[in-house]
Amino acid sequence: xxxxxxxxxxxxxxxxxxxxxxxxxxxxxxxxxxxxxxxxxxxxxxxxxxxxxxxxxxxxxxxxxxxxxxxxxxxxxxxxxxxxxxxxxxxxxxxxxxxxxxxxxxxxxxxxxxxxxxxxxxxxxxxxxxxxxxxxxxxxxxxxxxxxxxxxxxxxxxxxxxxxxxxxxxxxxxxxxxxxxxxxxxxxxxxxxxxxxxxxxxxxxxxxxxxxxxxxxxxxxxxxxxxxxxxxxxxxxxxxxxxxxxxxxxxxxxxxxxxxxxxxxxxxxxxxxxxxxxxxxxxxxxxxxxxxxxxxxxxxxxxxxxxxxxxxxxxxxxxxxxxxxxxxxxxxxxxxxxxxxx
Amino acid sequence: xxxxxxxxxxxxxxxxxxxxxxxxxxxxxxxxxxxxxxxxxxxxxxxxxxxxxxxxxxxxxxxxxxxxxxxxxxxxxxxxxxxxxxxxxxxxxxxxxxxxxxxxxxxxxxxxxxxxxxxxxxxxxxxxxxxxxxxx
Numbered sequence: 497x498x499x500x501x502x503x504x505x506x507x508x509x510x511x512x513x514x515x516x517x518x519x520x521x522x523x524x525x526x527x528x529x530x531x532x533x534x535x536x537x538x539x540x541x542x543x544x545x546x547x548x549x550x551x552x553x554x555x556x557x558x559x560x561x562x563x564x565x566x567x568x569x570x571x572x573x574x575x576x577x578x579x580x581x582x583x584x585x586x587x588x589x590x591x592x593x594x595x596x597x598x599x600x601x602x603x604x605x606x607x608x609x610x611x612x613x614x615x616x617x618x619x620x621x622x623x624x625x626x627x628x629x630x631x632x633x634x635x636x637x638x639x640x641x642x643x644x645x646x647x648x649x650x651x652x653x654x655x656x657x658x659x660x661x662x663x664x665x666x667x668x669x670x671x672x673x674x675x676x677x678x679x680x681x682x683x684x685x686x687x688x689x690x691x692x693x694x695x696x697x698x699x700x701x702x703x704x705x706x707x708x709x710x711x712x713x714x715x716x717x718x719x720x721x722x723x724x725x726x727x728x729x730x731x732x733x734x735x736x737x738x739x740x741x742x743x744x745x746x747x748x749x750x751x752x753x754x755x756x757x758x759x760x761x762x763x764x765x766x767x768x769x770x771x772x773x774x775x776x777x778x779x780x781x782x783x784x785x786x787x788x789x790x791x792x793x794x795x796x797x798x799x800x801x802x803x804x805x806x807x808x809x810x811x812x813x814x815x816x817x818x819x820x821x822x823x824x825x826x827x828x829x830x831x832x833x834x835x836x837x838x
Numbered sequence: 839x840x841x842x843x844x845x846x847x848x849x850x851x852x853x854x855x856x857x858x859x860x861x862x863x864x865x866x867x868x869x870x871x872x873x874x875x876x877x878x879x880x881x882x883x884x885x886x887x888x889x890x891x892x893x894x895x896x897x898x899x900x901x902x903x904x905x906x907x908x909x910x911x912x913x914x915x916x917x918x919x920x921x922x923x924x925x926x927x928x929x930x931x932x933x934x935x936x937x938x939x940x941x942x943x944x945x946x947x948x949x950x951x952x953x954x955x956x957x958x959x960x961x962x963x964x965x966x967x968x969x970x971x972x973x974x
Contacts, residue, residue, distance in 0.1 A: 624867040
C-alpha cells in the first residue's frame with residue numbers, strides 16, 4: 497500500500513500539470529458547490545461530505561485520464577519501435593539482396609572475363625594457326641578437307657563461347673551503353689519470341705550497376721515462355737521520370753499472366769528486391785487500366801531514397817522524348833530501324 | 839610458308855603497323871601472319887589503353903601506316919584508343935580487329951572513325967587483303 501501510495505505521489509510529482517489541473521478543478525468545484533449548496537440551505541456536515549465526494553471524483557477522473565494518455569503514449573512508442581524494427585529488417589533484407597546480386601554479377605563478370613581471356617584466346621589463336629597451316633603449299637586435298645572441318649568446329653566453338661560470354665555479362669553494356677544494348681536485346685527477343693518487340697529508349701543517367709539491373713530486368717521479362725510465344729507484341733520503354741529512370745515492359749494482345757507461375761513470381765520478386773535495394777520500385781500495373789505492364793523506376797543517382805515516383809503516362813501511348821526507337825518483327829528482326837534525335 | 843595470294847604480285851614496300859592487343863598468344867599469331875603473309879612490319883604493340891595512348895603521343899605514331907586495335911583490353915577500351923587516335927590526327931589507317939564484331943559494334947567503330955572493322959575469328963583473311971591493298 498505504501499509502495500502504491502509512493503508510486504502514486506511520485507507519479508503525481510512527475511506530472512505537475514495534471515496536479516495543477518486537478519487542484520484548479522477541485523477549487524472551482526468546491527467554490528461553485530459551496531455557493532450552490534449554501535443558497536440551497538444544506539447543512540454544513542453534508543456540504544463537507546459532498547465536497548469531499550466531488551473532489552474524490554475529480555481525482556479519480558484525472559487519474560484515469562492520465563492512465564489513458566500514458567497507455568496511448570506507450571502504444572505509440574511500441575508502434576514506433578515495431579516500425580523501426582521493420583525498417584531495420586527491410587534495410588538488412590535489401591542489403592542482403594544487393595550483396596547476393598553483386599556477388600552473382602561479379603562471379604558472372606569474372607567467368608566472362610576468364611572465358612574471353614583464356615578460352616577465347618586459345619580458340620582464336622588456334623583458328624589463326626589453322627588458317628596458316630591450310631596455306632602451306634603442297635598439302636594433300638584430304639588433309640585440307642579435314643583441316644576445313646576442324647576450322648568449322650573451331651568456328652562453332654567460338655560462336656558458342658561468345659554466346660555464353662554475352663549471356664554472362666553483355667559486353668555491349670560497357671562499350672555501347674544501355675540504350676543500344678536494350679535495342680539489341682529487343683531484336684534478339686523478337687527473333688526468339690517470334691513477335692514484334694518495340695524498343696523506345698534514350699540515354700539515361702544511371703551508373704554501371706544500375707544499367708546492369710535494368711538490363712537484367714528487361715532480359716528476364718523478355719525470356720521466351722512457351723505459352724506466350726507467337727502472340728501479341730511487346731513494348732519496352734526507357735525514359736526519364738521524376739528524377740530517375742522509368743522502365744516499362746508492356747505486352748499487348750497477350751498477358752504477362754502467360755508467364756505466371758512460381759518461377760516467374762520468384763523472378764519478379766527478386767527483380768523487385770533488386771530495384772528496391774537501389775532505392776527504386778517495381779510494380780505490375782493493373783491489367784484492366786494499363787494493359788499487362790511491368791513498371792520499374794530507379795533513382796538517377798546511386799543514393800538510396802524512399803521517394804515514390806510519379807509515373808509517366810499510364811496509357812498505351814507514351815509522352816517520352818525518344819533517343820532511340822527500334823521495332824523488331826518476326827519477319828525481319830535484322831531490319832530494325834534506329835532513329836536518333838542527336 | 840606460302841604468302842597470302844594477294845601478296846604475290848605486290849611491290850616490296852612494307853606497311854608499318856602498330857597493334858593494340860592484350861593477349862600475347864593472339865598477338866604472336868597476328869604478327870606472324872602480318873609479317874609473313876601480308877609483308878607488314880610491326881613497329882610495336884600495347885596491351886592496354888594507357889600504353890596505346892602513350893604511343894599515340896610519341897613521334898613514332900606518325901610513322902605508322904596502320905593501327906590495328908582490339909576492343910577488349912587489359913585496361914580501358916579499344917574504342918577509346920580509336921577515338922584518341924582520330925583526335926591525334928594521325929595519317930595512318932585505323933582498323934578494329936575484334937571478337938565482337940556485331941552490327942552495333944561495327945557501327946560504333948565506324949562512327950568513331952575506324953576505316954574498317956574485322957572479326958578476329960572469321961575475317962583475318964580480309965584483314966590481310968586490306969593490308970596488302972595498303973601497300974599499293
